[in-house]
Amino acid sequence: MKQLMLGNEAIARGAWEAGVRVSSAYPGTPSTEINENIANYKEIYSEWAPNEKVAVEVALGAAVSGARSMACMKHVGLNVAADPFFTATYTGINAGMVVVVADDPGMHSSQNEQDTRLLGRASHAPVLDPSSSQECKDFMKRAFEISEEYDTPVILRLTTRIAHARTLVELEDRVLPELREYKKDIKKYVSMPANMIGRHKVVEARENRLAEDANNMPELNRIEWADRKVGVVTSGAAYNYVKEAMPEASVLKLGLAYPMPRKLIEEFAAGVETLYVIEDMEPFYEDTIKAWGIPCSGKDKTGVQGELFMHKIEEKFLGAEPAAPMNTQDIPNRPPVLCPGCPHRGLYYVLGKLKLTVCSDIGCYTLGALPPLSGVDTCVCMGASIGMAHGFEKARGAEQAKRTVAVLGDSTFCHSGMTGLLNMAYNRSVGTVIIADNSITGMTGHQNNPANGKDIHGDPTTALDIVKLCEAMGVASVRIVDPFDLKETEKVLKEEVARDGLSVVISRRPCALIIKQTNKPVVNDPDACVGCGMCMKVGCPAIIKTETGIRIDPTQCVGCGMCAQLCHFGALKAAE
Amino acid sequence: MFNIVIVGVGGQGTLLASKILGVLAMNNGYDVRVSEVHGMSQRGGSVVTYVRISNDKPLYSSIVEQGQADVVLAFENLEAVRALPYMKEGGTMVINTQEILPMPVITGAAKYPDNCLERARAACKTVEINAVEIAHECGTYKAANVVLMGVLAKSLPFSEEEWKKAITACVKPKFLDVNLMAFERGFKY
Numbered sequence: 001m002k003q004l005m006l007g008n009e010a011i012a013r014g015a016w017e018a019g020v021r022v023s024s025a026y027p028g029t030p031s032t033e034i035n036e037n038i039a040n041y042k043e044i045y046s047e048w049a050p051n052e053k054v055a056v057e058v059a060l061g062a063a064v065s066g067a068r069s070m071a072c073m074k075h076v077g078l079n080v081a082a083d084p085f086f087t088a089t090y091t092g093i094n095a096g097m098v099v100v101v102a103d104d105p106g107m108h109s110s111q112n113e114q115d116t117r118l119l120g121r122a123s124h125a126p127v128l129d130p131s132s133s134q135e136c137k138d139f140m141k142r143a144f145e146i147s148e149e150y151d152t153p154v155i156l157r158l159t160t161r162i163a164h165a166r167t168l169v170e171l172e173d174r175v176l177p178e179l180r181e182y183k184k185d186i187k188k189y190v191s192m193p194a195n196m197i198g199r200h201k202v203v204e205a206r207e208n209r210l211a212e213d214a215n216n217m218p219e220l221n222r223i224e225w226a227d228r229k230v231g232v233v234t235s236g237a238a239y240n241y242v243k244e245a246m247p248e249a250s251v252l253k254l255g256l257a258y259p260m261p262r263k264l265i266e267e268f269a270a271g272v273e274t275l276y277v278i279e280d281m282e283p284f285y286e287d288t289i290k291a292w293g294i295p296c297s298g299k300d301k302t303g304v305q306g307e308l309f310m311h312k313i314e315e316k317f318l319g320a321e322p323a324a325p326m327n328t329q330d331i332p333n334r335p336p337v338l339c340p341g342c343p344h345r346g347l348y349y350v351l352g353k354l355k356l357t358v359c360s361d362i363g364c365y366t367l368g369a370l371p372p373l374s375g376v377d378t379c380v381c382m383g384a385s386i387g388m389a390h391g392f393e394k395a396r397g398a399e400q401a402k403r404t405v406a407v408l409g410d411s412t413f414c415h416s417g418m419t420g421l422l423n424m425a426y427n428r429s430v431g432t433v434i435i436a437d438n439s440i441t442g443m444t445g446h447q448n449n450p451a452n453g454k455d456i457h458g459d460p461t462t463a464l465d466i467v468k469l470c471e472a473m474g475v476a477s478v479r480i481v482d483p484f485d486l487k488e489t490e491k492v493l494k495e496e497v498a499r500d501g502l503s504v505v506i507s508r509r510p511c512a513l514i515i516k517q518t519n520k521p522v523v524n525d526p527d528a529c530v531g532c533g534m535c536m537k538v539g540c541p542a543i544i545k546t547e548t549g550i551r552i553d554p555t556q557c558v559g560c561g562m563c564a565q566l567c568h569f570g571a572l573k574a575a576e
Numbered sequence: 577m578f579n580i581v582i583v584g585v586g587g588q589g590t591l592l593a594s595k596i597l598g599v600l601a602m603n604n605g606y607d608v609r610v611s612e613v614h615g616m617s618q619r620g621g622s623v624v625t626y627v628r629i630s631n632d633k634p635l636y637s638s639i640v641e642q643g644q645a646d647v648v649l650a651f652e653n654l655e656a657v658r659a660l661p662y663m664k665e666g667g668t669m670v671i672n673t674q675e676i677l678p679m680p681v682i683t684g685a686a687k688y689p690d691n692c693l694e695r696a697r698a699a700c701k702t703v704e705i706n707a708v709e710i711a712h713e714c715g716t717y718k719a720a721n722v723v724l725m726g727v728l729a730k731s732l733p734f735s736e737e738e739w740k741k742a743i744t745a746c747v748k749p750k751f752l753d754v755n756l757m758a759f760e761r762g763f764k765y
């Protein structure tokens with residue numbers, strides 16, 4: 001039976017068919033739907049981990065113990081998980097282990113354009129690179145076989161256009177391998193230097209064996225001979241664009257991105273007059289092929305930024321006219337915004353009013369950087385807000401610290417904020433950390449997390465007590481405010497940033513999309529409105545400036561009433 | 577082969593529209609490629625979804641590029657203008673004539689153009705419909721996306737029965753009647 005499946009759904013299906021027993025992940029676009037779909041298969045134990053490092057360690061433990069296992073994350077998640085992963089390739093696994101990593105060329109929802117194939121090579125892990133949902137499923141199953149045959153964790157790398165494309169998939173049944181026997185093996189699983197010196201030799205031999213075998217894996221690496229004038233080495237989403245832009249060309253499609261099949265590539269190169277390498281992101285194949293002394297080109301024409309697309313290939317390789325400029329430069333942009341009723345809006349309004357330097361973090365609240373709130377100074381990676389605020393203080397002294405705050409969400413705090421806060425407590429920081437606790441992991445589409453008391457299935461579980469945790473670390477003052485109470489939030493923040501010691505303010509109100517709203521629009525009295533523009537400072541998409549004053553858009557307003565607190569003239573009132 | 581681009585504002589229901597189209601084409605033996613937008617861009621930003629269906633040429637890419645769209649479904653006037661470069665010559669743009677103001681307009685930093693529909697008409701064939709109002713008459717303004725499916729049905733080679741089958745497969749049973757009514761209103765428009 002065929003089904004139309006998202007790439008991420010097909011990954012989950014492949015895992016189920018391959019007999020996976022354990023899956024651990026931290027949500028991150030474009031990978032989130034993988035574990036969400038895994039959670040629908042009752043035969044698989046699935047969980048949200050606090051971060052990707054933990055997820056990989058869970059998967060490794062499950063694999064070493066004898067069960068097929070997986071972890072999923074976005075590309076930058078593998079940086080967090082790199083520590084266990086780079087040694088897991090030395091220890092090897094027992095039952096198969098696959099780490100699914102989703103790259104984001106074009107940065108649709110990411111902070112960089114990191115190429116996971118490079119981390120595969122750096123860690124000596126095989127990397128698979130599918131081009132369709134069918135391949136997502138097939139490669140997932142093949143990845144487990146490779147993992148077990150070569151005793152290594154395997155990376156299955158996706159890109160946004162594969163993870164978030166729906167294409168047809170042929171479904172098959174689940175085949176559940178027996179649990180493998182777990183045998184204590186100190187020389188293999190204990191990463192002391194003396195043991196790992198031996199293991200590194202194993203890694204090198206295994207990698208060489210797989211590189212040789214990759215020449216004869218047509219289900220992954222295949223030559224599609226056509227006209228011999230031009231040959232293209234490609235993979236992943238780029239393969240799809242090449243097939244449409246250059247239907248005449250011969251193509252070598254690499255399903256196994258690393259290690260690369262040298263003999264197959266040499267055979268292909270020898271069979272064509274001109275060799276192009278067309279790949280998303282870094283010149284990963286191209287650099288290696290050139291290093292083997294085979295003339296080829298690609299990145300000199302496309303560069304490494306952004307996505308490829310069919311027309312870009314036609315233009316750069318076939319001399320097609322550049323696409324006409326999008327004739328819409330003169331119309332307003334539509335950037336994403338904090339939702340109507342969003343609790344972060346109140347917090348950022350107060351931070352702006354107090355003119356504080358804000359080291360922010362990764363989450364919905366990063367949108368507080370956009371006008372009119374413009375309330376963010378820095379945002380780098382999960383948890384960086386706390387470390388950077390501490391760095392500001394240590395470089396410029398306590399007075400700077402009293403003008404600086406760190407802002408991060410509840411899920412981000414659990415992910416990598418806790419150790420930063422411990423560092424502040426330990427190293428006598430004078431600073432204020434604001435945990436914007438909206439009881440959910442918001443930006444990725446509302447996943448539960450360790451602080452909200454619900455597991456991946458929505459069932460009740462232990463909830464982290466953030467107040468107690470901060471107190472236990474030695475934070476001098478921990479206070480909770482409702483960010484919709486603007487006066488109280490302002491008062492508390494003023495007091496806490498002035499404090500000669502470390503403080504945490506928990507700005508606590510659930511995400512506007514997970515609670516029932518009144519949906520009774522705020523009432524606007526145009527006669528009372530003096531046009532002062534105070535209500536416009538919060539950047540709510542439901543408040544619209546008109547020539548005579550303002551208007552509330554009833555299709556947008558959820559009735560939170562925060563704007564009414566800002567109106568000194570009684571022109572805005574929460575609905576009765 | 578048909579290339580369809582669906583544009584709108586995050587939260588307008590463009591994903592249900594692409595799902596119905598995908599299922600419809602699959603049920604009728606077509607190959608299908610759908611490309612969706614998730615994550616950051618969903619928070620009230622511009623969203624674009626591509627649907628490609630074919631029963632002759634093989635499909636590889638899931639993206640519709642400039643000048644390739646047979647039909648653009650625009651859920652909002654400004655997004656309709658933004659999507660004009662996708663139009664193939666002779667293509668049709670179905671526009672839900674709704675205005676949702678983007679933040680730069682709300683803050684006064686930019687002006688919402690007052691000639692969106694004129695610009696669309698000058699560039700291609702348009703079908704303009706107040707799908708929100710029609711959906712509201714059917715029972716919920718949320719069915720505006722399915723009203724637009726009804727309009728689109730006239731440009732694609734599938735029977736009314738097949739459309740209804742696909743809608744039935746994609747919407748919750750609770751909302752089926754409203755959506756079938758919304759489809760018919762669009763189909764007869």
